[in-house]
Amino acid sequence: MDDQTRLELEAAAFRRLRDHLRDRTDVQNIDMMNLTGFCRNCLSRWYHEAAAERGVDMDKDAAREAVYGMPYAEWKAAYQREASADQQAAFDTAPKAH
Numbered sequence: 001m002d003d004q005t006r007l008e009l010e011a012a013a014f015r016r017l018r019d020h021l022r023d024r025t026d027v028q029n030i031d032m033m034n035l036t037g038f039c040r041n042c043l044s045r046w047y048h049e050a051a052a053e054r055g056v057d058m059d060k061d062a063a064r065e066a067v068y069g070m071p072y073a074e075w076k077a078a079y080q081r082e083a084s085a086d087q088q089a090a091f092d093t094a095p096k097a098h
Contacts, residue, residue, distance in 0.1 A: 025079040028081060028083075034091055037095050037097050041064070044064040044066065044067040044068070047063045048060055051063065
């Protein structure tokens with residue numbers, strides 16, 4: 001496979017993951033962190049870091065909106081629930097993405 005095709009496939013897979021997470025607003029970030037070690041915020045941070053590495057001027061809020069599909073504060077107000085004690089305890093001991 002040539003590099004351009006690989007890049008296009010990776011980009012398509014990322015967009016599909018992003019869209020899936022936008023559709024699954026019932027899935028809480030803390031549950032994703034506890035089960036997978038990453039969440040929507042991690043994806044937005046990685047997106048922001050990739051932009052910076054390429055000299056693209058983008059702030060943290062713009063990167064979050066690219067992942068969430070809306071301003072983060074809006075998503076949080078509409079979909080984020082308070083973490084339970086069990087979720088928080090699991091989060092405190094779960095491995096985290098870098």
